[in-house]
Amino acid sequence: MSEQYEKGLKKLKEVTGGSGEAVVASFREIAPDLSRYIIEFPFGEIYSRPGLDIQKRQLVTVSSLVTQGDTAQALDVHINAALNVGLTPNEIIEAIIHLLPYAGWPKVQNGVNIAAKVFKDRNVAPVWENEK
């Protein structure tokens, strides 16, 4: 395997853990080059770049996915990744709610629903003070 592939595989596991690896594997039969491109570019190149810390990177990804819509598979991977890189459930919900004025209420509601599923699978939850 090329150096970029090796670097990407390492970064994929580090950031996305099992959920990202499963998605990559799911394409190996129908489109093996898609599996390779997922590893080589987003992870081998982009996520491996210095210059922006991993938590900030992860929030940039989550924000784009919530904003786009129809990204349920990718958002599942990337909300898991957000937890993996040390963002708390509260911070993740805050980031999605932050999008209310930018992406609108329906997309934010979709994003929070997906976060809820991931949190349930990971047995974590945000902790809120009593809000009035």
Place this chain on the structure above:
Amino acid sequence: MSEQYEKGLKKLKEVTGGSGEAVVASFREIAPDLSRYIIEFPFGEIYSRPGLDIQKRQLVTVSSLVTQGDTAQALDVHINAALNVGLTPNEIIEAIIHLLPYAGWPKVQNGVNIAAKVFKDRNVAPVWENEK
């Protein structure tokens, strides 16, 4: 509760009935402030504004949701709301079909599919003269 929240809760029930309240309740555990923001801004502020009648407001919402895509949960609430504010099933279908040249055939087809589900749940249907 604040005055804006009370106003919003009243407007939420008036416009969306049970379907809107259910969506708001679904977020109370994971993101209580999202529940609050749904009530306070779209309903406490926007839907409570004078200056545009409720049926026109509701069509602006439905049009935006169909155009955006990936808004099935919100469209379910808002097609119900369209019926609640006195738009007929025919008018609702007309409004979605009106989007063919603007949002394209696939989004309109998705929108009509969601309307069909809502109408079935509400036991209503559009009435068409024989079209050739």
Place this chain on the structure above:
Amino acid sequence: MSEQYEKGLKKLKEVTGGSGEAVVASFREIAPDLSRYIIEFPFGEIYSRPGLDIQKRQLVTVSSLVTQGDTAQALDVHINAALNVGLTPNEIIEAIIHLLPYAGWPKVQNGVNIAAKVFKDRNVAPVWENEK
């Protein structure tokens, strides 16, 4: 010309006046069938449909254009059309502002900017009571 084309041309003038005709004319050299399709389908078919009054139709169009973004040429035509079919400047601004929770602040701001240009060209303006 076909019957549908004649019907569409009549409806185009009625709804969009000069601004729509100018857009149609602008395509006659590079893509004459595009000019024909603008007349035949959105206007000859869709806008000519009974079942939804013209002001509601026009708001469905404006909502979709604001939501999509990058629709400055079409929005110019259609905000002019909104005035032509009897919607007031206030109602038009209300409809765009209504989109804040659905399309988000940036798209609404773009839409209001385009409305401002059209109103200036048409020498009309919304009239607001003192807002705090």
Place this chain on the structure above:
Amino acid sequence: MSEQYEKGLKKLKEVTGGSGEAVVASFREIAPDLSRYIIEFPFGEIYSRPGLDIQKRQLVTVSSLVTQGDTAQALDVHINAALNVGLTPNEIIEAIIHLLPYAGWPKVQNGVNIAAKVFKDRNVAPVWENEK
């Protein structure tokens, strides 16, 4: 039926086969004019145009649907259509992968997932040389 309708029905069957006919039929009760518009415009007008061969036309459609997102029903029809007009499974996957830099990885991944389902139903598969 009008001449355009007859032409469209013939083209719908030729290009989309059973999957397109099923979608058209699904709207006949709730929105009969939508069924008619699907037949008359995309197929009676657009797909019937000379000037661009059918395989190129089909790839333009698939590209737009993958790019838009939330087009699963239409993409199912149109990936079937891509096979019907003689594009190979490999060419279809290549076209979707081609969108990685334009529509982004999540939308391409969604598109490949839908292609996988269609290929499975059609008992076809792309054939890849060993890729490293």
Place this chain on the structure above:
Amino acid sequence: MSEQYEKGLKKLKEVTGGSGEAVVASFREIAPDLSRYIIEFPFGEIYSRPGLDIQKRQLVTVSSLVTQGDTAQALDVHINAALNVGLTPNEIIEAIIHLLPYAGWPKVQNGVNIAAKVFKDRNVAPVWENEK
């Protein structure tokens, strides 16, 4: 003015400085409530929330705006804001480039072009080691 408005005005100045205030002022004549809503909700509510630090919030905003497209006015304000809250030109460019696999090359290129204009106006620039 309401408490939320005061809080929002303070936050607007703190985060966006002059560019945000200019945008708010530009709507006062045509849509005074839009000016008020910009201050009250995105800034009075969302940006004033604890739970996510200001630099992370700002990157969530920038990511959404680049992803959406057609947000030049808002991106100008928010890239200025990114500088105001202490993100470096390098971090801002890194965040936009991070979107290559998510929003695609054209949107990222648009975003970098807008950043270039803002940096020029602010007399700042990213500093790159020699890249091969």
Place this chain on the structure above:
Amino acid sequence: MSEQYEKGLKKLKEVTGGSGEAVVASFREIAPDLSRYIIEFPFGEIYSRPGLDIQKRQLVTVSSLVTQGDTAQALDVHINAALNVGLTPNEIIEAIIHLLPYAGWPKVQNGVNIAAKVFKDRNVAPVWENEK
């Protein structure tokens, strides 16, 4: 330079000629890695793939750009590229018009406007039989 970069530079020139090279150069100061990524991935990887002929590839790109909207800089490059790879002005207009039912009238109108500018710069034009 890496092998992928060399391959990409060659393909960039071959497909996009001067317009693509100018865009790449425009980013060298503000984001040199963006220039590199444009060369390495879309051109070094994707456009260099066998399995789909260059004219089909180019139409997939144009379709995605027209569908997305707000892609004027990229569409300028890629309509030029469409001519460079042997598509005729007629075929290019046909491909954009083909998007009427998928991307909607406003986006197609924007796309045709951009094509018109490119054709004027290149001193070419589509040739239409008399259309009624």
